[in-house]
Each structure stands twice: as structure tokens, then as C-alpha cells.
Amino acid sequence: MKYISETFADIRKKKMLYFMILPLIIYLIIFAYLPMYGIIIGFKDYSPYKGIIASKWVGLKYFKMFFESHYCWQIIRNTLVINLYGLFIGFPIPILFAILLNEVRVNKYKKVIQTITYIPHFISIMVISTMIIEFCSSNSFINSIIVFFGGERKSLLSEPKLFPLIYTISGVWQQFGWDSIIYLAALTGINMELYEVAKVDGANKFKQIIYITLPGIAPTIILMLILKIGNMLSVGFEKILLISNPLITEASEVISTFVYTRGLQGGDYSYSTAVGLLNAVVNFILLTFANAMSRKLSETSLW
Amino acid sequence: MRIKESRGERVFYIINTIFMFIMILITLYPIMYVIFASFSDSNMLMRHNGFLLWPTGFSFEAYKGVFENPMIMSGYINTIIYIIIGLSISMLITVPGAYALSRNRIKLKSLVWKIVIFTMYFSGGIVPYYILVKSLGIYNNIWAAVLPMVFTPMNLIILRSSIESLPLSFEEAVELDGGKDIEKLIYVVIPLSMSTISVILLFYAVSMWNTWFIPSLLLKDRELYPLQLVLREILISKSADDMMIDTGIGERAALFESIKYATIVFSTVPILCVYPFLQKYFVKGVMTGGVKG
Numbered sequence: 001m002k003y004i005s006e007t008f009a010d011i012r013k014k015k016m017l018y019f020m021i022l023p024l025i026i027y028l029i030i031f032a033y034l035p036m037y038g039i040i041i042g043f044k045d046y047s048p049y050k051g052i053i054a055s056k057w058v059g060l061k062y063f064k065m066f067f068e069s070h071y072c073w074q075i076i077r078n079t080l081v082i083n084l085y086g087l088f089i090g091f092p093i094p095i096l097f098a099i100l101l102n103e104v105r106v107n108k109y110k111k112v113i114q115t116i117t118y119i120p121h122f123i124s125i126m127v128i129s130t131m132i133i134e135f136c137s138s139n140s141f142i143n144s145i146i147v148f149f150g151g152e153r154k155s156l157l158s159e160p161k162l163f164p165l166i167y168t169i170s171g172v173w174q175q176f177g178w179d180s181i182i183y184l185a186a187l188t189g190i191n192m193e194l195y196e197v198a199k200v201d202g203a204n205k206f207k208q209i210i211y212i213t214l215p216g217i218a219p220t221i222i223l224m225l226i227l228k229i230g231n232m233l234s235v236g237f238e239k240i241l242l243i244s245n246p247l248i249t250e251a252s253e254v255i256s257t258f259v260y261t262r263g264l265q266g267g268d269y270s271y272s273t274a275v276g277l278l279n280a281v282v283n284f285i286l287l288t289f290a291n292a293m294s295r296k297l298s299e300t301s302l303w
Numbered sequence: 304m305r306i307k308e309s310r311g312e313r314v315f316y317i318i319n320t321i322f323m324f325i326m327i328l329i330t331l332y333p334i335m336y337v338i339f340a341s342f343s344d345s346n347m348l349m350r351h352n353g354f355l356l357w358p359t360g361f362s363f364e365a366y367k368g369v370f371e372n373p374m375i376m377s378g379y380i381n382t383i384i385y386i387i388i389g390l391s392i393s394m395l396i397t398v399p400g401a402y403a404l405s406r407n408r409i410k411l412k413s414l415v416w417k418i419v420i421f422t423m424y425f426s427g428g429i430v431p432y433y434i435l436v437k438s439l440g441i442y443n444n445i446w447a448a449v450l451p452m453v454f455t456p457m458n459l460i461i462l463r464s465s466i467e468s469l470p471l472s473f474e475e476a477v478e479l480d481g482g483k484d485i486e487k488l489i490y491v492v493i494p495l496s497m498s499t500i501s502v503i504l505l506f507y508a509v510s511m512w513n514t515w516f517i518p519s520l521l522l523k524d525r526e527l528y529p530l531q532l533v534l535r536e537i538l539i540s541k542s543a544d545d546m547m548i549d550t551g552i553g554e555r556a557a558l559f560e561s562i563k564y565a566t567i568v569f570s571t572v573p574i575l576c577v578y579p580f581l582q583k584y585f586v587k588g589v590m591t592g593g594v595k596g
Contacts, residue, residue: 010410016484017409020399025415027396027454030439031432032422038431052434097326103319113323115582117330122574124513126531127567130538131333134563141336144353177330205315230424238516242539263430264520276428284425303420 042274055270062274071253076233078164079254083232085168091228094176095221098183099213103205117177129242132170133157157243160251167239167252182224183217190216219300226294226302230287233279255279341365341564348560365565375566377526378533385448385529386511392453393507398500401462402488423456433520447521448529452511458503465499466492498584505581512574530570537566 011018042062044055066072097117104110120128135142136156143153156162194212203211214221237256244252255275263272287302295301336355340348344360351359369375404412404419426432441447473491482490493500515531522528528536 007410014409014484017403018411020403020484020488021409021415023396024400024419024454024459028418028422031436031451031454032426034435034439035427035432036425038427038435041431041434046434048434100319100322103316104323105316109323113327115579116327118582119334119575119578120330122509122513122578123571124515124531124534126513126515126534126538127571130534130563130567131337133539135333135336139352141332141354173329173333176326204309204311241516242535260429264433269430269434273428273430276430280425280428287424 039273039277041270042277044270046270046273048269058270062271063278065271066275066278071258074250075253075255075258078251079233079235079256081251082164082167082235082254085164086171087228087232089168090172090175091225093172094179095183095217097176098180098187098217099209101180102184102187102213114177117180119177120174121178123174125238125242128170128174129239132166132239132243136166157245158247160248163244163248163251166243167235170239171236183220186217186220187213219298222294222298222300223302226287226290229290230283232286233282337564337567340561341568343561343564345559345561362561365561366569368562369565369569372537374525374528374533374536375530375569378528378530379570381448381528382512382530385445386508388445389449389453389511390504390507392449393458394500394504396454397459397462397503398493399488401459401466402484402492404459405463405466408484419456419459429520437521442521443523443527445527448518448527451517451521452514453507455507455510458506462496462499462503465496469495501581502584505577508577509574534566534570538563 038052041052041055043057043059044052045058046052046055101110101113104113134140137143138153138155142156147153156166190213194216195208198208198212233255235254235256237254237260240252240254240257241260244257256279259272259276259279262268262275266272291302339355339358342358342361342363342365343351343355344358344362345364347360403409404416409415427435436442436447436451441450469492473495474487477487477491513531514529515535518529518532519535522532
């Protein structure tokens with residue numbers, strides 16, 4: 001009670017400051033918290049005519065339906081496979097790139113390399129997707145590289161097996177420069193004297209990177225890893241919606257695209273909301289778990 | 304103390320330089336290919352296999368096709384209008400919000416901050432979003448294209464940390480003159496945070512320029528389409544018939560080939576023109592924002 005009355009007193013005293021956060025609060029209520037309230041349709045038989053409140057409660061019906069469906073494990077597997085590719089290919093590359101970029105000694109070159117490698121980050125998903133589709137076609141230059149290494153020309157986007165790789169590599173191309181910024185920032189915090197001392201002790205470049213550079217940016221790496229693990233069950237669906245085709249849906253259908261096609265195209269609002277909620281909750285649990293683990297092991301955490 | 308470079312080090316630097324060169328090549332070549340293809344003759348491009356090191360059969364035909372397409376032009380104008388309105392609203396939400404939530408100005412600061420951060424890790428999902436936002440009347444009108452994009456928690460985090468890193472003495476000076484919060488914000492905090500504000504303006508503008516998914520859910524009329532949705536029709540759905548009126552059936556597919564690339568260039572150039580000017584600021588912006596919040 002005391003807290004509440006003190007809060008009211010605070011609001012009365014600092015009207016202007018509270019007025020300043022009003023637009024933010026209103027925005028979050030409408031665009032973030034109202035949709036969270038909408039989650040209850042996952043537990044109801046929602047019909048647009050009745051509205052959310054009047055629709056009938058059905059409990060966990062749609063959650064059971066999902067787990068009993070024949071495609072359930074396939075789309076969970078696809079989601080995990082794409083994320084594992086991301087973890088093993090997409091995650092280390094920006095770190096490696098940042099470490100090596102940090103070793104470039106001429107500042108001007110460094111700037112130029114940064115400017116260039118950040119460019120793809122700003123290109124729209126629509127354009128990236130078109131480029132993926134074009135560059136995967138059988139007469140593209142990527143196929144020329146494959147031919148050069150003894151393969152044969154083929155349409156790459158018609159092979160389900162290749163899909164996770166295409167998704168990951170195109171993501172790396174677009175983001176590796178941008179994702180390296182955070183590591184570059186961490187690298188500037190490393191004490192340069194450590195390197196001088198290591199050199200006196202006869203440590204070569206490789207050893208310096210292993211024993212000084214990597215430990216120096218470990219907290220940042222761990223933070224990014226927490227975020228990555230927290231997102232193990234989510235895949236950006238925009239690119240998949242744009243580049244997928246019927247030949248490869250067996251590999252490209254992930255939880256988020258399923259929610260979209262089933263819910264917004266198919267009109268199964270309640271069912272897809274339930275699946276989306278399941279996805280969000282598992283993600284949140286994974287994130288909390290990874291965060292707790294990291295706090296215990298390395299004293300680094302998101303919150 | 305300066306130690307002479309060893310042979311091993313020299314080898315390392317040479318290999319590193321080569322590695323960087325390869326990374327630049329990998330980044331730039333796909334972009335160069337698109338540019339070359341956009342200036343190519345469509346028929347020759349159709350028959351072309353593999354790498355392009357220069358436009359094949361130099362031609363401006365594709366760009367002519369782009370400029371003569373009314374949909375692309377209306378998409379372009381729509382997007383610019385949406386961005387101007389959107390950025391104004393973005394600033395109205397983000398700047399006062401970041402100021403009021405910086406330092407320990409209000410008692411509810413940590414609660415409000417938690418409410419903001421929570422939205423980064425959990426959301427209602429697209430289906431409830433669609434149903435509820437639509438039911439509020441944000442459907443098939445200009446607000447459907449503008450409002451969903453006007454706020455990102457990350458930009459609030461970046462601006463708040465930048466405000467917190469300003470020396471307190473400036474604000475104290477305003478206080479001595481009897482200035483209230485609004486004066487502090489307008490006369491001290493905003494002018495001193497201009498570099499960060501321009502960074503978040505860029506971030507917002509880029510995401511508004513590039514957005515297509517939510518507009519595709521909430522917009523029905525094609526006249527309201529932002530550029531990216533027009534692009535989807537042309538690039539992905541391949542319904543480029545409008546562009547090929549007056550050309551023979553046989554040439555249709557061919558002309559389409561280079562128009563596609565010209566459309567990409569035309570739609571991406573504005574962003575690539577703005578970004579290098581702001582680059583030196585946004586690296587700092589991303590760093591101060593960090594991932595931590």
C-alpha cells in the first residue's frame with residue numbers, strides 16, 4: 001500500500017516525466033501487450049464472428065492436436081536443423097572475422113573493410129531473397145563454382161537437403177560484418193600490454209589469439225551464445241516464406257512458417273496461436289536456462 | 304618497447320590480408336553481379352551462364368522499364384511518405400521515453416524498463432497480433448503501414464545508454480537556471496545526443512524502408528503498397544506483365560530478366576547512399592547499446 005501511495009505521489013510531483021513515457025506505454029500496450037492477451041485464443045475455439053471473449057474455451061485441445069499430428073516432429077526437426085547450422089556456421093564466423101579484422105594494422109584499410117562488409121545488412125529481405133533465388137538457379141555463377149570443383153549444374157533450391165545450408169550461408173553473407181561489430185567493441189577493451197608481454201615470452205600470433213584475445217572477448221561470446229540458444233526454436237520466417245517452393249517444403253517448413261501458413265493463410269487462428277505460443281514459451285525457457293547456466297559458470301548474464 | 308617483427312608474424316599478416324581481400328570479394332561480388340546484370344541486354348543475359356565481370360550487351364532498357372512502371376513509382380512515394388510520418392512518431396516515442404527512463408528520474412523506472420525489455424524476449428505471436436491490431440482499425444489504411452514499425456526496444460536502449468553517458472554537469476547547469484525536465488531535454492540532452500539520434504533515425508528508416516511482412520498482412524489495396532510489397536509482386540510472384548506491355552510475347556520473359564535486377568538496384572540505392580555518412584556514428588551506437596540493456 002505504501003508503495004502505491006508513494007508511486008502516486010511521485011507521478012503527481014513529476015507529471016512532465018510521466019507524460020514523456022506515455023507514448024511509449026500506449027504503444028507497448030497496443031502493439032505488444034494486447035497481442036499477448038490475444039494468446040488466450042489458443043485455448044479457445046476462436047471465431048471472428050463471436051470475438052475473443054465469447055468464443056468457447058477448449059483447454060489444451062490444440063496443443064494435443066499439434067503433438068498428435070504427423071508433421072509435428074518434422075517441422076520441429078527442420079527448425080532445429082536450421083538453427084544448428086546457424087550455431088556451427090553462422091555463430092563462429094563473425095567472431096573469427098572480428099579477431100582477424102582487429103589484426104589489420106592500417107586503420108584506413110580497417111575502415112574500408114568495415115564499410116564494405118556492413119553493406120549487406122541494410123539490404124532488404126525481399127532483395128536478398130530474389131538474389132538467393134537467382135543465384136541458386138542452374139545458370140548462376142554459384143553453379144559455375146560447383147562445376148569448377150567437379151559438380152554439375154543444377155537448380156539448388158530444388159534439393160531439400162541443401163536448404164538449411166542455403167538459408168545459413170545467405171544469412172552469414174548478409175550479417176557477418178554487422179554481427180562482428182559487437183566483438184570488435186569487446187576487442188578494443190583488451191589491454192595491449194598483455195600482447196607485448198606475450199611477445200617477450202615468445203608467444204606467436206596463434207598463441208596470442210588463443211590465450212589473450214579469446215579470453216578477452218569471452219564474456220561477449222557467451223552473451224551472444226545465450227541469445228542464440230534462447231532462439232534455438234525460432235527461425236526468421238520472412239526469408240523462408242519468400243524463397244521456399246513446393247519442392248523443398250519438407251525441409252523448409254519450420255514452426256514460424258507453419259504458424260503463418262496455417263493461421264493467417266488457412267484461417268486456423270486458434271490452432272496456429274497455440275503452436276506459436278508453445279514456440280514462444282519454449283524459447284523463453286531455453287533463454288532463461290542458458291542465462292542461468294552462464295551466470296553460474298562464467299558470471300556473465302543477460303539479466 | 305618495440306619488438307621486431309618475426310618471420311611468423313609476417314606470414315600471419317600476409318595471410319590475414321589475403322583473407323580480408325577474399326571476404327571483401329565475397330561481400331561485393333553478388334552486389335556487383337546485380338549491378339552488371341541490371342545494365343545488361345536481356346536476351347544476352349538470359350543466355351548467359353555463370354560469372355558476369357561486366358554488363359553483357361550494355362543497355363539502359365531495364366531502367367527505362369522500371370521508370371515507366373507506375374507501381375514502382377507509387378510504391379517509392381508511399382514508402383517515403385510512410386517513413387516521414389513514421390520517423391516523426393518514432394522520435395516522439397523514443398526520445399522522451401529514453402530521457403525519462405535514464406538515470407533515476409522516476410520511481411517507476413525499473414518497472415517500466417522491465418515492461419519494455421520483456422517485449423524483446425516474448426511476444427503474442429503473429430496471429431493474435433493480426434487479429435487485435437486489425438480490430439483496432441489499423442487495417443488497410445496508412446496507419447497499417449506506419450504504426451507497426453515505429454518502435455523498437457533496441458533503439459530505446461541505445462539512446463538511453465547514450466543519454467546516461469553524458470556528463471551530469473550539463474543538466475545541473477540547466478537546473479541552476481531554474482530549468483525543468485522539458486528544458487533539459489530540449490536544450491541539453493537532444494543537442495548533445497544528436498549523433499546517437501541520427502543513428503537510431505537511420506535504424507528506424509532502414510527497417511521502415513525494408514519492411515514488407517506486416518504491411519502484407521494489414522494492407523489490401525495495391526495503391527497503398529510500400530515499395531517492398533511492389534517488389535514482391537515483381538521479383539517473387541513474377542507478375543511483371545504490366546512492365547511488358549508493348550513487347551512481343553517471346554521477349555517477355557527475357558526483358559523481365561534484367562528488369563528484375565534494375566528494380567533491385569533502384570530500390571536499394573537510397574539506403575546505400577545514406578549509410579556511409581552515418582557509419583562512424585552507428586558503430587559507437589551499437590557499442591554503447593550493447594546487448595545488455
